[in-house]
Amino acid sequence: MITRGYLIGEIVDNLTAVRADVEQRARLGLTDLNKFSEDFFKFILNKTYGYDLRSLNADRSNEPGLDLGDRKQRVAFQVTSRANKEKIETTYAKITDEQRQQYDDIRFFVVGWKQNSVSLDESLREAVGFDLKTTVVDLNDLLMAIVPLEIDQLREVYDYVSKETVRIRAELEVPDEDGRYKTTLADKLEKRQSPQISDCVRFQGPHSEVLGKTATEVRADIETMSRHLQRLPRLTREFLAYMVERAEENDGDEGWRIxxxxxxxxxxxxxxxxxxxxxxxxxxxxxxxxxxxxxxxxYWRINLRSNIDYLDNILGSYVEQGHTTWQKIIVSIDFSDL
Structure with a gap:
């Protein structure tokens, strides 16, 4: 069972890696964050603090002003890689009268570390109610708020962060001098598994009477099975292998059941x-x-899409006798032991 500690550890590791990427960009003078970054943290802020933040700048990228807003709770955020004096004052200066009427609580979410102090003009500080401890929320503040979440909320944050971290880190990458990025979509896509199939003589021989097929015909059927298995994602093949391994019986044409x-x-x-x-x-x-x-x-009924009667049953016996494994056949699409 996945524990709270595991979920929290994975969230911390992934968000810390995102922070490192943002800091690397900042060292190169790239302080902008795109809309995907805002949307990424919008989901996490909503789940963690119970907000209903919506994007306020769908057609704009990294211009001073407010990025996210919750009309009901009257709170809004600027999502930024830094929250220094200049950034804060510029942001406040760009907030419209309409936004001031809609939001009482205007905050900054920093994908990094907040500064120890920000020396704003005193009149501005009083006018906007600026308090460094509460007005500026950094990644550490967010992580501390994530830790005590209920397990269902924690799992939602974990699932989202696990799914989207690769994408946001790719979005934050800096191209090389030729304009090429280290991460490409092709690097992240699952490669198609290449089947391995024997001549099937060893497998077919003892079962020729039941199968009623030659080794060549058995091999042709397994080639067809392999092409079908190739189309499945690897994790789905793993799930199918698990179902077969935990199946309660195998009764002929009906296949296994669980x-x-x-x-x-x-x-x-x-x-x-x-x-x-x-x-x-x-x-x-x-x-x-x-x-x-x-x-x-x-019951779920299961079969491997063979066109030869009883082939599934005999494969099951072959596995039980220790000649091969379902992981090898279904996940690796490796029939070389037949």
Whole structure:
């Protein structure tokens, strides 16, 4: 089970890495933050503090003024890489009369460290109610507020940060002298697994009577199975292998089965398997049965999309005898042991 400590540790590590990227840009004189950065922290601020912040500058990037606002709670933020005297005074100077009427609490969220002191003009400080401790929120303040969140809120923040950190760090990258970026989309996309298939003689020989097929025909069927498996994301193949490994029986043409409620309990700590189930269901690997009796038990039926009767059963026996593993067959698409 994923613990609070694990979730918090991952959030801290990811957000600290984002801060390091922002600081690196600042050292190079690049202090702008784009709209994606604002949206990234908008979600986290909302989940952490219970705001309903909305973007105030959908058509603008890093101009002084307010970036995020919650009309109901009358709080607004400027999201920035720095909150020095110049930045704060410029921001206040650009706030419109309309915005002043809409928001009582105007803050700065710094993707970095707040300064120990900011020497604003005293009249401005009094006019806007500036208090360094509360008006400027830095990443440390945010992380300290994240730690005591309820577990459901904490998981939401963890899921979002885990999913979006790669993208925001890519957005913050600085190009080299030729205008090329270190991270490209191709680097992050999953590579297609190349199947490995034997001549299937060793596998087919002892089962030729049951299969009623030659080794060549068995190999051709496994090639087709491999092409289908290639289309699945790797994590979905891992989920399919898990379902087969935990299946309760294999009864011929119906394939394996696993109790749907039991599967849900077994995978509760996974962080979400609905997407894998949709993919496998759409691709014909699994289907849901009607309740079998008055107990209301519902089962997922599973097959590997073979066109040869009983091939799934015999593969199962082959695995049970220790000749290969489901991880190797389904996840690595490696049938070289057959």
């Amino acid at each position: 109790n749907a409620d039991k599967l849900q309990r077994l995978t509760a700590g996974h962080g979400g398997t609905d997407g894998d189930i949709r993919i496998l269901r759409e691709d014909g690997y699994i289907w849901l049965t009607d309740p079998e009796d008055e107990t209301g038990a519902v």
